[in-house]
Amino acid sequence: MEVENQFSKIASLIGDKTRSIMLWSLLDGKAYTATELAVSANITRQSASNHLSKLMEAKLILVEKQGRHRYFRLANEKVAQVIESMASLILDEKIEIKKSAEAKKLAFARTCYDHLAGKLSVEIVTSLMEQKIITLNDNSFEITDYGKDWFVELGINVESLKNEKRSFAHKCLDWTERRHHIAGALGAAILKNFLEKDWIRRKQNTREVIVTSLGESMLSEKLKIMI
Amino acid sequence: MEVENQFSKIASLIGDKTRSIMLWSLLDGKAYTATELAVSANITRQSASNHLSKLMEAKLILVEKQGRHRYFRLANEKVAQVIESMASLILDEKIEIKKSAEAKKLAFARTCYDHLAGKLSVEIVTSLMEQKIITLNDNSFEITDYGKDWFVELGINVESLKNEKRSFAHKCLDWTERRHHIAGALGAAILKNFLEKDWIRRKQNTREVIVTSLGESMLSEKLKIMI
DNA sequence: TTTATAATTCATTCTACACTGAACTATTTT
């Protein structure tokens, strides 16, 4: 098949009203059952099942079986990136006034797959670079010796992260900020760490992340970030 | 409207079979008339006109009037980036054997909007960096003093490019290579220069770019790139 | 001026494909 038709096929696969909402729901990197996705997209289970098998066939999502449940999640971070990039067409409207409150909050701080995205996430990178905790090397971030201690103090053991199969700390383009944030094992560890310490909290049914007052003072102290 | 529905709307806008083929055609950054786009998408002019007005409304494309012709082109480079990112889901399949010959050629060298993309384009960046002709500074490339002379010798006046309104040489993520190439005024100037000198040639009806034998030896000499 | 070409608008038709209900398999629970 010609490339343009392959493109057209994948575009219409993503572009269906219901499937696009499902993909949007899956953008937090979590795994959901068919029923859960059916409810959030407001369709029957049969219909959801049908859509999910189409997304599976195109390898946009994958499934894990657990007993009578089947958990669906995005196939990989790259799919998440594509969805994010499409969403950037609505999120970064020049005219601030037209941006909904919800969109603004998402632009400030949200999860993307398993790491942080939005303004906060790129400010973290800026601060870590300025403090020489991380450095940029081609396509990924590296941690300085000082940085290793800094992360240990934060509660993240950098060495053990490096043993994971996945990439350690690659750059991930933030579509609302048009700058990079940290993805990979380190990006995931930072999100987990901040959540565990209650610096930030997830909100129900959205990828939006809010900064707690504890988080506000800690981000200011450790990273010189003013919310 | 909730963000998920805004996303769904833009996704289905792009995701229509015919519109996606039109957008794919526009990806070379050139402007086409409604009739031309109708022919390449194999539909009537009325239908094309209808689709184009929808894409206009969403600000994905814009139009320039010239006499009785109306020339349509992508609204900006960002839209091109989004289309490219979606296409990356088909272009970078792990299983090489399944890649069509056409897709392989596109992955090697193609135009993206008004600059080069693909393997060749990121190799150019690598070489220019190694030779200290350009350096990376945050989100854009900068040219060294030595680099200025080097580009003048190539036939590109860097100073006059800087006076253009558009960004000079920002980074642009290459979706097949997952690394950056040069966009902006410099990226466009390089593509133009290479075409004029017949180092590379456009092919009809595709974004594919081929390297001439002259180009092969010049790229080897000037940039140490072996095709 | 007339004729040809480019593009759009609108009312109508058409169809791809999403949705539904019913029947089914596979687990878990009681």
Place this chain on the structure above:
DNA sequence: AAAATAGTTCAGTGTAGAATGAATTATAAA
């Protein structure tokens, strides 16, 4: 074992929205 829950398959239905034809506007060429 029976009942309940999760999910799928499939044949038939329904509809959003794409395609079309006819009419209209605008510009260019003859």
